[in-house]
Structure formats: structure tokens, C-alpha cells
Amino acid sequence: MSTATLDKGKGADRGPVDSAENSASHLITATFRIRRFNPEVSAEASWEDFRIEIDPKERVLDALHQIKWEVDGTLTFRRSCAHGICGSDAMRINGRNRLACKTLIKDINPDKPITVEAIKGLTVLKDLVVDMDPFFQAYRDVMPFLVTTGNEPTRERLQSAEDRERFDDTTKCILCAACTSSCPVFWNDGQYFGPAAIVNAHRFIFDSRDEAGEQRLEILNDKDGVWRCRTTFNCTDACPRGIEVTKAIQEVKRALITRRF
Structure with missing residues (x-):
């Protein structure tokens, strides 16, 4: 199992120090354990950990965006409206089927690794995407x-x-x-x-x-x-x-x- 970490850093280009500290004070470090699968790389799926700093009031979908945009652009998942209407981001989060856009991080015990995997019963095409x-x-x-x-x-x-x-x-x-x-x-x-x-x-x-x-x-x-x-x-x-x-x-x-x- 591999681990990727996103460090926000505290460089001089962060902007005003007080503002940066205030904005970071409510962040937590959460580990997202994602089941990865890429048929072009391996026939077997594997788990990969991502440690990121995030507001616990954000949604799991926001965490997936942060990982994809800032850590690993190869992470693949579906989403569209991001407001619980389109239904495209259904996935298993901590062993239960949920919509990533409606699941708040604070509600799923971020003190422990949060597991994210594709829904069951349908063929996995890549990472969190299944054949619908x-x-x-x-x-x-x-x-x-x-x-x-x-x-x-x-x-x-x-x-x-x-x-x-x-x-x-x-x-x-x-x-x-x-x-x-x-x-x-x-x-x-x-x-x-x-x-x-x-x-x-x-x-x-x-x-x-x-x-x-x-x-x-x-x-x-x-x-x-x-x-x-x-x-x-x-x-x-x-x-x-x-x-x-x-x-x-x-x-x-x-x-x-x-x-x-």
C-alpha cells in the first residue's frame, strides 16, 4: 500500500500570515484509503493512502477533488452536479454505499482512515468508476x-x-x-x-x-x-x-x- 501526502506548506508566498493561520486553524489531517484499479497497469486492485489537510465540514467529494487536482491526477471517479441530484458519484465510503457529494467528512470519523471504493456488483472500469x-x-x-x-x-x-x-x-x-x-x-x-x-x-x-x-x-x-x-x-x-x-x-x-x- 502506497501513501501520498499533500503538504500545504508555510512559505513566504502564502499571503498575510494572520490570514493564513486563521484559514488553516480549522483544518484537520485526514487519511483517505482509496481502492485503485487500472487495467492498463495491473489486473489486481490495490489500496493507496492519501493524507491531506481539509476542513472536516467539507464533503468526501471535495477531498477527492483535492487529491485529483493537487496530488494524483490519475485518480478516476464520476461526478456531475455535486449536489445530490445526478447520482453519478455513488461509491462505498467506510463500507457503506453513499453519495460522495452528500457525505461530510466530520460525520464518518476522520480520526481513522476513510476507505473509498467502487460500488459492488458492477464491473470496475477504473478506480471508482464502474460499468453502469x-x-x-x-x-x-x-x-x-x-x-x-x-x-x-x-x-x-x-x-x-x-x-x-x-x-x-x-x-x-x-x-x-x-x-x-x-x-x-x-x-x-x-x-x-x-x-x-x-x-x-x-x-x-x-x-x-x-x-x-x-x-x-x-x-x-x-x-x-x-x-x-x-x-x-x-x-x-x-x-x-x-x-x-x-x-x-x-x-x-x-x-x-x-x-x-
Whole structure:
């Protein structure tokens, strides 16, 4: 295991001494232990430590930026909005699936090395980047769009507040894959649709405006569908949006049995 260190230094070009001391007084030295993988260099992954000075109120994503921009430019990870909306920076931080942009350093015990690695169950392409194609294929397979028949309406499709509330929770999904990649069934068998796909099917199955609920239920009635769920609640615990994923899966199972939705 190798270690890289970023030293801010105290040279004469820092600017006013008092200002520099004030700005540095709240910094801590934290160690980030990152699981590195580069198929062009080695077939095996390895851990590498990075010691940096950082404000504990900053996010893990800020630490990754600092490491990439100031220590090792080869560090590879995904991120886009950096505000918990795009879902692209899902990773395992201290053994739990989280969004790096929503995880504060002070909340994950910076007194010990903070481990960062790619999410499980999907092929690692490089460092913290995984192949999301199987995840998005499962999402596409459940028909995540409104299906209706008849002529195109000339006004919006009206829906009561009660009907909208029925599937409100599952509209919050940002497709980060944190739930799916926390599922032991998915780890062992990548053919399983996974929690995220079922959540997005739920969003339309229970939409009163949609007419393809039966079709989606038959898709999820497959051997790799909703019945593979073992109700471990890992998915609910991992969801950064607070979706009751396990509850949604159970509601889909109930709809398959009763054909009421």
C-alpha cells in the first residue's frame, strides 16, 4: 500500500500570515484509503493512502477533488452536479454505499482512515468508476415511461392529489445505483433486475394515468424479477433520497398476487 501526502506548506508566498493561520486553524489531517484499479497497469486492485489537510465540514467529494487536482491526477471517479441530484458519484465510503457529494467528512470519523471504493456488483472500469450498462439495461427493461392509448390529449392528463401521492415516494429515484449495488442478491447474480429497476416500475405501475401496469408486472414476474428479493433492507438503508425501497418492492409483489394496483 502506497501513501501520498499533500503538504500545504508555510512559505513566504502564502499571503498575510494572520490570514493564513486563521484559514488553516480549522483544518484537520485526514487519511483517505482509496481502492485503485487500472487495467492498463495491473489486473489486481490495490489500496493507496492519501493524507491531506481539509476542513472536516467539507464533503468526501471535495477531498477527492483535492487529491485529483493537487496530488494524483490519475485518480478516476464520476461526478456531475455535486449536489445530490445526478447520482453519478455513488461509491462505498467506510463500507457503506453513499453519495460522495452528500457525505461530510466530520460525520464518518476522520480520526481513522476513510476507505473509498467502487460500488459492488458492477464491473470496475477504473478506480471508482464502474460499468453502469447492466444497471441501465434493467431500468430500460421495466418500461420506465408513461404508456397510454387513444388520441393524444389536447390538455394535461389530470390526476387527483390522492392518486399522485400513491407513487410519490418512488418518483424521487436519481438512478445512482446505491440501492441495487447494496443488494446481496445482485452481488451474486447480476441478472436480477435489482431494487432501482423495481422502484422505477412501481412509479408507473401505480400511476393512475398509465395503462401498462399488467405488462410491467409480467416483466417483474420473471425468474430474475421481483421474487428474487430477500427483504434484507440493504437497499432502503443505502438510498440517499430516503425512498422506502423495500416497501415499494413488497407493494409490487402484492400487486402481482392480487392484481390490484
